Amino acid sequence: MARAGTLFRGIADEIRNRITTGELAPGTRLPTESQLMDQYGTSRNTIRLALAALENEGLIATEQGRGSFVREWSSxxxxxxxxxxxxxxxxxxxxxxxxxxxxxxxxxxxxxxxxxxxxxxxxxxxxxxxxxxxxxxxxxxxxxxxxxxxxxxxxxxxxxxxxxxxxxxxxxxxxxxxxxxxxxxxxxxxxxxxxxxxxxxxxxxxxxxxxxxxxxxxxxxxxxxxxxxxxxxxxxxxxxxxxxxxxxxxxxxxxxx
Amino acid sequence: MARAGTLFRGIADEIRNRITTGELAPGTRLPTESQLMDQYGTSRNTIRLALAALENEGLIATEQGRGSFVREWSSxxxxxxxxxxxxxxxxxxxxxxxxxxxxxxxxxxxxxxxxxxxxxxxxxxxxxxxxxxxxxxxxxxxxxxxxxxxxxxxxxxxxxxxxxxxxxxxxxxxxxxxxxxxxxxxxxxxxxxxxxxxxxxxxxxxxxxxxxxxxxxxxxxxxxxxxxxxxxxxxxxxxxxxxxxxxxxxxxxxxxx
DNA sequence: GTACGCAACTTGTTGGTACAAGTCCAGCAA
DNA sequence: TTGCTGGACTTGTACCAACAAGTTGCGTAC
The missing domain is CATH 3.40.1410.10 (Chorismate lyase-like)
Known part of the structure; x- marks a missing residue:
């Protein structure tokens, strides 16, 4: 997994997939940055780049002290x-x-x-x-x-x-x-x-x-x-x-x- | 200048101002990251955070090897x-x-x-x-x-x-x-x-x-x-x-x- | 004169560290 | 029971370093 051109893009792709397939439902809390660091064996910097990408796509919202959550788009x-x-x-x-x-x-x-x-x-x-x-x-x-x-x-x-x-x-x-x-x-x-x-x-x-x-x-x-x-x-x-x-x-x- | 809560936000605010007032017209190339580092006396990381914020607002576009440019919204x-x-x-x-x-x-x-x-x-x-x-x-x-x-x-x-x-x-x-x-x-x-x-x-x-x-x-x-x-x-x-x-x-x- | 290649410069990616700031809960004190 | 405090945990900000990758233009070789 995570085979895209760059590390952080690959991680973002993988998490994005889990969101769009519904495995991670709206409101779900993502693993913490530390957990993701362990899981992917990368630095915090890289993890944060991946999360920032997802945030800018409107897929997740991060809250200081609480974690990252899958965002809901109701209308x-x-x-x-x-x-x-x-x-x-x-x-x-x-x-x-x-x-x-x-x-x-x-x-x-x-x-x-x-x-x-x-x-x-x-x-x-x-x-x-x-x-x-x-x-x-x-x-x-x-x-x-x-x-x-x-x-x-x-x-x-x-x-x-x-x-x-x-x-x-x-x-x-x-x-x-x-x-x-x-x-x-x-x-x-x-x-x-x-x-x-x-x-x-x-x-x-x-x-x-x-x-x-x-x-x-x-x-x-x-x-x-x-x-x-x-x-x-x-x-x-x-x-x-x-x-x-x-x-x-x-x-x-x-x-x- | 650059008096906002955080460093990179202050820098982003300042550049954003120069764009919205028209001082930096669409197509204009921004100073390089090195120049901005000198200008604000901060690390490259901080400069890149400011530029990323502006990019995600649709105000600038950065191109690897070339620089950052004020984006145009024609319609x-x-x-x-x-x-x-x-x-x-x-x-x-x-x-x-x-x-x-x-x-x-x-x-x-x-x-x-x-x-x-x-x-x-x-x-x-x-x-x-x-x-x-x-x-x-x-x-x-x-x-x-x-x-x-x-x-x-x-x-x-x-x-x-x-x-x-x-x-x-x-x-x-x-x-x-x-x-x-x-x-x-x-x-x-x-x-x-x-x-x-x-x-x-x-x-x-x-x-x-x-x-x-x-x-x-x-x-x-x-x-x-x-x-x-x-x-x-x-x-x-x-x-x-x-x-x-x-x-x-x-x-x-x-x-x- | 032309074309190629390399050096210099630019942004992109990844690693690391330290501390600040916000959240949450357990545990203690009133 | 209620309220507060402190510690543990989380994300946010800022710094540093190194190398990768794309662009540009100069200078050399042909």
Missing amino acids: LTHHATRAERVDRPSSSTDAFVAEAREAGFEPSTAFSMRIEPAVAEVADRLQIPIDTFVVLRRVVRYIDGQVSSRQDSWYPMDVAEKAGLNVPHDIKEGTVRAMAAAGYVEVGHIDEVTSRMPSPDDHQTLDVATGVPVIVYVRTAWTEERPTRVTRVTLPADRNRIVYELGNIDAYEATQK | LTHHATRAERVDRPSSSTDAFVAEAREAGFEPSTAFSMRIEPAVAEVADRLQIPIDTFVVLRRVVRYIDGQVSSRQDSWYPMDVAEKAGLNVPHDIKEGTVRAMAAAGYVEVGHIDEVTSRMPSPDDHQTLDVATGVPVIVYVRTAWTEERPTRVTRVTLPADRNRIVYELGNIDAYEATQK
């Missing part, structure tokens, strides 16, 4: 095409709470509002000059006390004022409905989905481990005339997936009952 | 809602080629077909028993000689036979149209978007560097009666993003001219 579904449908009775936040409860989790949310100059990412999409003031509404969603997603929405100042979005609290019926009531009816949007490794900042605010990417999608919503909203959702990839339901999916939904 | 757009629209004249492969050419790149594709027993991931979505034979059609897309995406589509045997998909070559008008002509008209689909770190296998077939996640989306397409297709697209995140265009986006498209 809560983020419904990109359901959250903001005007024909649904509740806001996206309420939808999140209801869905999580149904799945047996304890959800909670934290809301904040800020007025700030638009950075390029936002200004370009809203088609306004950089540094124009915009309203930022942030929702951080938690599942069982752990951050599940961070959602930032930016609105042009005039839109936010007319729709009453420049207030420091959540809006029960949802911001999309509030905008529609003020005459800004969304008729379509563009979603840009990307993925990247978390920045040191993300590590703090999103509680992501090393080896776990984040999924980011930026939604630019339009009325008939102009863009009125930019929403960026950032999700740790080890506990979320995004689902788009498109076209007529009645046949599918019938099987879900 | 070619993968149009998830355009590729298979029946009202477009060409197949998704042709659309990819046309779009890439327009952006000034040299695209190419490689096609293969296989008949294989369905694994759980596919069988569940097609609602057939595991190990039932299905047709797999694979398209690997290249940009300037480098892999850009891998697309696997699975079809139930009966559907594939009636639509003439069990042939070892590309289908000019697109498989969706071929299926429609055979009476299997897609009326909707579910897209599941996830992200993960590349497996050793992905490293080979997709040519992804360490520190770069892959974006995966699995599309299950339905006719009025049943699921007839599962397509999985795997994209290296450093050179791709997925775009969904939903609703009425005429106003947006008018600004793109």
Whole structure:
């Protein structure tokens, strides 16, 4: 065994195999570094290289003083095409709470509002000059006390004022409905989905481990005339997936009952 | 400088800052490990820890014998809602080629077909028993000689036979149209978007560097009666993003001219 | 002029040591 | 019973040394 080009790669391959075949189930504790040193007859340095490789693949997590553990990737579904449908009775936040409860989790949310100059990412999409003031509404969603997603929405100042979005609290019926009531009816949007490794900042605010990417999608919503909203959702990839339901999916939904 | 909790973290923070502020532009070569050792007065080990951290964040790439370089994240757009629209004249492969050419790149594709027993991931979505034979059609897309995406589509045997998909070559008008002509008209689909770190296998077939996640989306397409297709697209995140265009986006498209 | 080969330089791998820092539990003290 | 402390164990950080392997360019040989 452990016959790959280099020692530590061979050891990593062997442990990876034991994980992917299910021999080492999620949550299982790996042998300690000392035990692995004896087992493979190598130095601690080499063992740590192998473990670091597995950690960066998102397969294991090491905790100082406790050991290394096989990581679990569960996934809560983020419904990109359901959250903001005007024909649904509740806001996206309420939808999140209801869905999580149904799945047996304890959800909670934290809301904040800020007025700030638009950075390029936002200004370009809203088609306004950089540094124009915009309203930022942030929702951080938690599942069982752990951050599940961070959602930032930016609105042009005039839109936010007319729709009453420049207030420091959540809006029960949802911001999309509030905008529609003020005459800004969304008729379509563009979603840009990307993925990247978390920045040191993300590590703090999103509680992501090393080896776990984040999924980011930026939604630019339009009325008939102009863009009125930019929403960026950032999700740790080890506990979320995004689902788009498109076209007529009645046949599918019938099987879900 | 370099005042963080630990030495190597402080060094990593400092270099990361120089990258994110643009002082070190993409493609720039970092100082050599020896130079960094002198500069920070630490051991090579510590320098390598700092560089490894940056590599795993996708910020730099190190090449044996050459040095470390600031990595570039360009992004070619993968149009998830355009590729298979029946009202477009060409197949998704042709659309990819046309779009890439327009952006000034040299695209190419490689096609293969296989008949294989369905694994759980596919069988569940097609609602057939595991190990039932299905047709797999694979398209690997290249940009300037480098892999850009891998697309696997699975079809139930009966559907594939009636639509003439069990042939070892590309289908000019697109498989969706071929299926429609055979009476299997897609009326909707579910897209599941996830992200993960590349497996050793992905490293080979997709040519992804360490520190770069892959974006995966699995599309299950339905006719009025049943699921007839599962397509999985795997994209290296450093050179791709997925775009969904939903609703009425005429106003947006008018600004793109 | 061209091509080859070698020296110098770079990162990759593996070995070793020492101490710091976090976790856990047994055992003692109140 | 409760609470605390200390020791054993674990991973984290930092240092050192040596050689392997890949890259580059200069200089020599043809």
